[in-house]
Amino acid sequence: MSLKRRLDTLRRQGGARPATPGGAGEGGTSLRERLERVGGAGRLGPGRNRQPVEVETLARALGGEAIDERVLCVETRVPRDGDVDGPSADASLLPGIGPLPGERAVFVDTETSGLAGGTGTVAYLVGLARFAAGSLHVRQFLMTGFGGEPGLLAAVRTALGDDAQLVTYNGKSFDAPLLKDRFRLARQDHPLEGAEHVDLLHPARRLFRHAWPDCRLATAEQHLLGLQREDDLPGSQAPLVWFDLVQHGETARLPAVLRHNLQDLTSLAALWPALAAAHAEPQAWGACPLAAARAWYRAGREGDARRVLEAAPALTPAGRHELARLRRRSGDWEGALALWQTLAEAGDERAAEALAKYHEHVRRDWHTALAWTDRLRPTLETTRRRRLRLERKSGKVKAGQGDLFSY
Numbered sequence: 001m002s003l004k005r006r007l008d009t010l011r012r013q014g015g016a017r018p019a020t021p022g023g024a025g026e027g028g029t030s031l032r033e034r035l036e037r038v039g040g041a042g043r044l045g046p047g048r049n050r051q052p053v054e055v056e057t058l059a060r061a062l063g064g065e066a067i068d069e070r071v072l073c074v075e076t077r078v079p080r081d082g083d084v085d086g087p088s089a090d091a092s093l094l095p096g097i098g099p100l101p102g103e104r105a106v107f108v109d110t111e112t113s114g115l116a117g118g119t120g121t122v123a124y125l126v127g128l129a130r131f132a133a134g135s136l137h138v139r140q141f142l143m144t145g146f147g148g149e150p151g152l153l154a155a156v157r158t159a160l161g162d163d164a165q166l167v168t169y170n171g172k173s174f175d176a177p178l179l180k181d182r183f184r185l186a187r188q189d190h191p192l193e194g195a196e197h198v199d200l201l202h203p204a205r206r207l208f209r210h211a212w213p214d215c216r217l218a219t220a221e222q223h224l225l226g227l228q229r230e231d232d233l234p235g236s237q238a239p240l241v242w243f244d245l246v247q248h249g250e251t252a253r254l255p256a257v258l259r260h261n262l263q264d265l266t267s268l269a270a271l272w273p274a275l276a277a278a279h280a281e282p283q284a285w286g287a288c289p290l291a292a293a294r295a296w297y298r299a300g301r302e303g304d305a306r307r308v309l310e311a312a313p314a315l316t317p318a319g320r321h322e323l324a325r326l327r328r329r330s331g332d333w334e335g336a337l338a339l340w341q342t343l344a345e346a347g348d349e350r351a352a353e354a355l356a357k358y359h360e361h362v363r364r365d366w367h368t369a370l371a372w373t374d375r376l377r378p379t380l381e382t383t384r385r386r387r388l389r390l391e392r393k394s395g396k397v398k399a400g401q402g403d404l405f406s407y
Contacts (some may be wrong), residue, residue, distance in 0.1 A: 055068075058251060105131065105165050107268040110127070113242045124242045125261055127265050144245060147245065150358045164199070209288075237253075289309055320342075356370075373390060
């Protein structure tokens with residue numbers, strides 16, 4: 001591939017238009033275009049093919065208000081059922097994370113000038129949503145040019161406040177690092193340092209990585225919320241909308257970006273309780289019971305871990321081993337033995353070893369322990385040592401016979 005084609009590919013990925021032959025400067029890119037790309041558009045003023053965007057006029061068209069020279073805010077209230085602060089604590093408990101923290105939860109989603117990251121990528125639309133007064137209060141901050149970034153960041157900082165718990169989807173890898181970088185580059189104190197942050201992609205991937213084709217937000221919406229988006233602007237098109245705005249003054253597709261961002265935020269608010277329900281009853285949601293049990297166990301809720309495994313209509317061998325371990329820990333030896341017995345009879349060596357240990361150390365039944373040891377691989381040093389030890393205990397080998405270190 002030629003250098004020019006490679007550069008055009010990178011430009012398209014970043015949301016810019018491919019360079020046109022004959023343009024000024026290297027690679028056909030004019031000085032104006034290069035300066036606009038790094039934030040010089042505001043100083044140059046409107047280009048030959050660009051009409052200036054009046055923020056007041058655009059704000060009225062989008063149903064918002066201008067809050068800075070190049071920043072506007074669109075507010076939307078989405079009615080919610082149930083408590084004014086969102087779902088109850090019990091209905092929204094995520095293991096290892098906790099319940100949805102009411103009005104402290106701030107759902108965050110950004111639309112950016114590029115998907116590849118880097119210091120040239122800006123968040124031109126930042127959406128924030130909170131539960132308040134029986135609704136989900138959404139504020140979307142949009143800047144109409146590079147010069148509006150300081151005002152946008154200041155508005156976001158004020159809206160987040162000092163005690164916010166961020167809730168995102170893939171935000172720990174994308175949205176939060178991007179915003180931190182933009183605050184630093186703007187030399188502003190940013191509110192993200194040390195803030196609590198819950199990324200719902202992680203519990204979704206934990207439960208459904210083997211059940212879904214992927215764990216994108218749209219896939220989670222479809223399977224957990226029963227939502228199928230129609231006429232939605234693909235996220236990959238959002239950078240192009242931004243460059244159409246700053247380079248050509250085109251605003252026709254801005255409402256579609258706002259709708260896409262609004263849907264992301266409302267889905268985030270609904271996903272938390274849906275994921276909590278999937279951890280509580282994984283079989284009802286098509287989730288992995290073993291993954292849910294392990295999450296509960298790591299959170300110190302061993303009873304819930306055992307409960308979800310006991311309720312599962314079918315378990316993988318790994319799931320049955322985990323259930324046997326939990327039964328053993330709670331003193332339910334009979335239940336653990338039933339699982340080990342079934343697994344061992346199917347040729348599971350790990351279960352046979354568990355039975356050998358049980359009959360040696362708990363029952364002190366050397367002969368039965370030896371019978372299960374015979375099912376283990378004889379070439380393993382641990383198997384040979386166990387067999388010699390049991391033979392001595394059962395009297396098959398006299399003390400002093402059978403050097404443990406001989407072959």
